[in-house]
Amino acid sequence: DIVMTQSPTSMSISVGDRVTMNCKASQNVGSNVDWYQQKTGQSPKLLIYKASNRYTGVPDRFTGSGSGTDFTFTISNMQAEDLAVYYCMQSNSYPFTFGSGTKLEIK
Amino acid sequence: AVQLVESGGGLVQPGKSLKLSCSASGFTFSSYGMHWIRQAPGKGLDWVAYISSSSGTVYADAVKERFTISRDNAKNTLYLQLNSLKSEDTAIYYCARGQYRYNLGWFAYWGQGTLVTVSS
Numbered sequence: 677d678i679v680m681t682q683s684p685t686s687m688s689i690s691v692g693d694r695v696t697m698n699c700k701a702s703q704n705v706g707s708n709v710d711w712y713q714q715k716t717g718q719s720p721k722l723l724i725y726k727a728s729n730r731y732t733g734v735p736d737r738f739t740g741s742g743s744g745t746d747f748t749f750t751i752s753n754m755q756a757e758d759l760a761v762y763y764c765m766q767s768n769s770y771p772f773t774f775g776s777g778t779k780l781e782i783k
Numbered sequence: 784a785v786q787l788v789e790s791g792g793g794l795v796q797p798g799k800s801l802k803l804s805c806s807a808s809g810f811t812f813s814s815y816g817m818h819w820i821r822q823a824p825g826k827g828l829d830w831v832a833y834i835s836s837s838s839g840t841v842y843a844d845a846v847k848e849r850f851t852i853s854r855d856n857a858k859n860t861l862y863l864q865l866n867s868l869k870s871e872d873t874a875i876y877y878c879a880r881g882q883y884r885y886n887l888g889w890f891a892y893w894g895q896g897t898l899v900t901v902s903s
Contacts, residue, residue: 719894721893768887771844774829
């Protein structure tokens with residue numbers, strides 16, 4: 677199975693900060709990495725698909741990049757409503773696998 | 784609008800069975816692959832199973848031989864039969880829509896989840 681190593685586990689941030697998190701795949705997954713946001717008590721929500729494509733309606737402060745084994749997700753101007761846990765997932769081959777998540781907390 | 788609504792969760796004893804349902808609306812259900820993903824309390828997301836539009840199936844190793852994914856296109860409903868349940872199967876179970884006639888790819892739509900608790 678492909679292991680998705682996500683870092684950091686958590687971040688303490690301030691509104692307006694630039695936030696960057698990473699996912700490293702244990703083998704080449706091409707551009708087939710997606711990023712999800714999960715707020716407390718809610719279902720996950722798709723933000724980025726195929727590494728760098730912003731899903732419909734997602735604000736442009738959310739961006740993704742990378743290919744092969746190394747992927748990055750960035751929030752350019754953190755807003756209070758962005759407090760959540762963020763997960764990467766490889767959808768290149770079965771079984772699909774998720775990173776362990778990055779929890780954003782207010783400093 | 785696309786809607787996915789799970790049901791069937793509850794408290795079940797170890798070794799017993801449960802059947803989850805996911806009722807779909809707002810899209811041509813028969814043309815899309817569908818997935819089940821679960822999340823143990825306070826933990827991360829784990830992909831569980833996939834069924835293609837032509838009813839081909841794939842399972843995570845942890846549930847293979849115990850869980851069965853199926854679909855009824857006439858009823859626009861996805862199912863997950865859970866057998867030989869273990870305490871480690873305790874989780875919120877989400878259904879999610881896959882891609883149009885493509886077996887891989889992201890989940891744009893998720894249900895609200897149904898909680899399965901395995902305990903004596």
